[in-house]
Amino acid sequence: MAEKMKLGKFWIWVAASLIFRLVLIYFPNNLNLASRPEVSTPITSLRRLTEGYWLKQASLSPYAGSMYHGSPLLLSVLGPLTVKRIEGQPNDILCSLVFVIADVVNAMLIRVIGQNLQTSYNQRLKSLGLDSVSKSSAILPSRDIAALIYLWNPFTIVACVGLSTSPIENMAVILSLYGACTCRVPLAAFGWVMATHLSLYPMILIIPVVLLLGYGPETPPRKLFMQRKDGKIEDSPSSHQSCQEGQAMEQQDLANIFSWRLVIKFLVWSLIWSGYVLILCGLSVKQYGGLHEMFKRTYGFILTVPDLSPNIGVLWYFFAEVFDFFRNFFLIVFHMNILFMIIPLAIRLNHRPCFLAFVYIAISSMLKSYPSVGDSALYLGLLGLFVNELADMQFSFFLFCVYVGVSLLSSVMHNLWIWRGTGNANFYFATAMAYACLQIILVVESVSAMLNHDRKLTKLSIAKHQDSKA
16 A cells, blocks of 8 residues: 555656656747757757758758757657647747656656666565565665656756757666666667767777666675685685576576677677668768768867867866867877776776766766766766665765856856956866866765775675574
């Protein structure tokens, strides 16, 4: 009965978030969110997509000039909706409805991911004899919390109402994680290929997706599955089941249980989907310079950072000040900075691939060329999946307050600089720096809290084993 009441409240909050979005899209001009640099970037702006579609309708290249730098497939899907008008309705109402649907779908996918993670986590604790720990700790329904955090996050709402394509990009990322968690390999490959095609940076998510397919959803550290016997570490005689293989594995170290079959299948499907996407893109831009022009205007635009319009990142200000002679050097430094963190984090967090995906997304959102609040909405929603493991995270209230403060100050500083003329670029860049430092603290503290949680499980497992021997 209590479970039904909780479920009913959850759907009430989902319906309320849907109604709230529908109300806001009826007066977007008053909110003026589409022109905010925190919401719309040169990559995610629907206004730029509309311009690109208009150029294409005029038999010109959608990449002519310096307006549109997105996917030609996204242009073909959303472009026709930007020119259709419904009498008595706001402009771009059809696109707004698409973004609202995308947000709801994203939340439901996050909820399913959370359910899989919680089920796997409880099974692993039970196999370790620590099921009493999970029962006594009153675990919160992390799946519902994560879904509601994503739906009611102000960043998610303003990205949806502000006519940003971030909900579509987030859907591709979440679809990839959902497919990997539920062992739907073609779906995982499709989500990863589309996410990489739309934004490039999700390419690094191939590591957590492969770990999810190989090892299964979140588990305690694999060293917990080794028991002390006669003073030596031996493999646990209990059976452990990989969600991918679906077979009991006895007397084997869990670290050796890796489903290469599913990983190879994922790589094959990724090649198939990549080829399919390239063929469609090639046909779409055949008369406008072909794939070479598309890569130059999309991936090349992301990597070379030619547009220095203000945003909530730090690259625009840095490259506006740096000498052209050093520009290529610092471009390599900034982009390689993300790659340098991939392997160490993967080695340390390989037993928690979904949490590793959250860390990767947070880092790329902080260091990418053109970040927006839609990126933050994604990793904050995924963060909700680990509310139980991160319950002891330090500075959580401080982080919440700074998020609110930076969000409000960003609008104020931009207004003082651009419209009132009483400030300068340093005012706005100061909020961008604070935002970057805030994300660094969030990543460091969340990783530290997760590792502390794993150490706690290790101590409990050792103590229980020693008590059983005594």
